[in-house]
Amino acid sequence: MPFRWNPREHLSLGVYILKWICLATPVAAAVGSACALFLWLLDRSTQLRIETPWLLFLLPLAGAGISILYTKLGHVAEGGNNLLMDAIHGHEKVDSGIVVPRRMAPLILVATVVTHLFGGSAGREGTAVQMGGSIASTIGRWFRLSGTDMRTLLMAGIAAGFGGVFGTPLTGAVFAMEVLAVGRMSYDALIPCLIAAVIGDWASGAWGIHHAQYVISSAAASLGGTPLNWLLTLKVAVAAVAFGLVSALFAEMIHGINQFFKRTVDRPCLRPIIGGLLIIALVYLLGTRDYLGLGASSADPHTVTILSCFQPDGATPWSWWWKLLFTAVTLGSGFKGGEVTPLFFIGAALGNTLAHLMGAPVDLFAGLGFIAVFAGATNTPLACTLMGIELFGSQYTLYFTIACFLSYLLSGHSGIYLSQRIGTPKLNLAHLPLGASLRATRELRSGWGAYLLRRRSKADKPSDQNN
Template sequence: MTLARSVLKWILLSLPLGVLVGSACALFLGALERATELRFEYPWLLYLLPLGGALIGWIYWSFGQSVEAGNNLIMDEIHEPGGGVPLRMAPLVLIGTIATHLFGGSAGREGTAVQMGGSIASGIARWVPGLKPDDVRNLLMAGIAAGFGGVFGTPVSGMIFAMEVLAIGRMSYAASLPCLVASIVSDQTCTAWGIGHTHYRIVSILPVESGLHLAPLDAWRLFAAALAGVLFGLTSLLFAEMTHGLHAAFKSLIRWPILRPVVGGCLVILLVWIVGTRDYLGLGVTSPDPAAVTIVSCFEPGGAHAFSWFWKVIFTAVTLGSGFKGGEVTPLFFIGAALGNVLAGIFNVPVDLFAGLGFVAVFAGATNTPIACTVMAVELFGGENIVYFAVACQLAYLFSGHSGIYLSQRIGTPKL
């Protein structure tokens, strides 16, 4: 009876959370799409990136010092409940991210979604009377799940991500029900608002008549997936170290916080000039230029250059390290898919499969969430190749070191 009441309580708490976060995700994704279209339409917007940076810097300096830590603040509140996550985090990160993308910063979405989820969850926790600290913690985890599940359209990996991301090498089930409900409801709400997600295709080698649900394994491909997994993990490590390093460098070299993204914006413009392409700006999911390198193009042979992955690391580290807003995950998808594209050529294996492996595995390494990423691959690419995905994600996880992009992540079980 206590159990039934507890389950009912969590369903009743998670439903509105999912609806609110899913709606916030829909608003965010809609605005993001419009911002990206505008950037494609008016290429000169890029030259306003330093100005946009100044704006973001000023807004966060004036109103957002308490929420500057972003995802880490939410994780800290879960580890050691303190003052809660301020509600202002949601609008600030939303505005900051849209501005970042409008002017061409290289950033992602999951940070924004997770922060909106966390701050809405914290808001609900303040309004509902009689919640205990453990309840607030569960609600915050559900907020992470709702943000992740909603923004990527992957409800099951949204739940697992929230359960897996708090501690390296350990998954805790305390909040599994609220995470699952909030993530599914958020995804459904976001879809109900008319938001679609990009569809990726990995051409299945399984004829429907076979009745099989797992693609037969090929020894060489499996070995290549493992080797690629190691490289994906080292790339995660490089990305995390470079983002943290640039962040620290900006902080120590430029005292005035508002100036940091201004300098970062100038550096991004300089990078565009050096590399001679705008392919590494923004989300990078699609481009009006059919010859551009995008996440989608990485699934086709020849869809990425040998060092596309590296340039995306640099562009993103400069953008985020200097104080622009967004997330790391979509750039990590890009970096992984581009590296996978190149490795497929070297290893003589299917390009779409290895782009997909990189897509999830670099992310798995950088966030230390190999199981969420394996399940995400099922939700995004289908289940037939789950063994390859599990192998690449596990090895990326093992080789990405103990830091990752979230500094508030704790070590639950040390890696090998």
């Protein structure tokens, strides 16, 4: 067979790489720097909240302020992460420059810091991703990019934001590509996303930002020097079922509470006021403030945090549920922030509980829950498996994979991002059209009341026939 080589193709590929190095680098540097500022403000606001307990009583007023701010200035920026996905999917007029508004970055930054300052239970990923998309959109308009290039740059902005805020560049690159569609990943933006995630992480670190360090060590004894422990693998699979179901519960509770508020409370500014009052009531009902804010770490060794969940006595059996409820009420009522860090907390606390029930290594199962509940709620099993490797090491890769992929499957066609599209259904069902958003499929899915009604009608049929 003759040797065939097309130098023009490789020249074009070289030009392509150089082009995206030039485009992605300034975007990622700006996004990484914005993430550093955000994380610094978040740390300061958390410290101030802890030192000033009475700030919690201003949470309802803070929520009203956030609502008014978005009503007056936000407009389409209210769409958040879903707006970014719609823009990438081509549902916005990208060629005319109406992709993501410039105001999205400062609005979400201020709103998230305010949410955390006064005690709302929220995360940080949504803020970083939205800042990344807003900055990428602004720079893309400066360069007058085409629609296709603008979509790629938006994905790069998401990758830079994720990599910069969590210190996981490989996860950030894959997450930006995987999160857009359930069961399908487009590789056309692989190089831009990888460049952006790496530089975003570097830029954030250059400002002196340090990320939490997680260690899984006790599981080594359970492995007994073998690459695979079958009993432990079975326990991981059982736990993954729980992780998937809880991730679906988390997503549905946030969406359900949000819809309930919209149906029952006409004035948007009243919704976070009610939500804030509910958070205060929950704090005094439980007698603890452990479930406010990020919950990543604390100077108090008696506080339940993500880090404490890796210790045998670091969580109560129901810590995962309380964090889930606090976060669902906070975000569902209109406060701003991400969902991912609360998902880390919920998963780690649930893993802690399941480890005690099944006699498994606590730190390993906390780590599995950390990534697997995230995988189920965002439908990104590959990115979450890579996150496990980046955060905890590669020696447990097989267990990470089992937990993330089973959780992804068993979470069903639910998720925290309603603008995700169905790329490849998890199960071939007639009511799940390809390309439909999770929002559309959720509307097609009947609720629990309709299910009970169908069950009752089926049970009544035999008696009708006998009569």
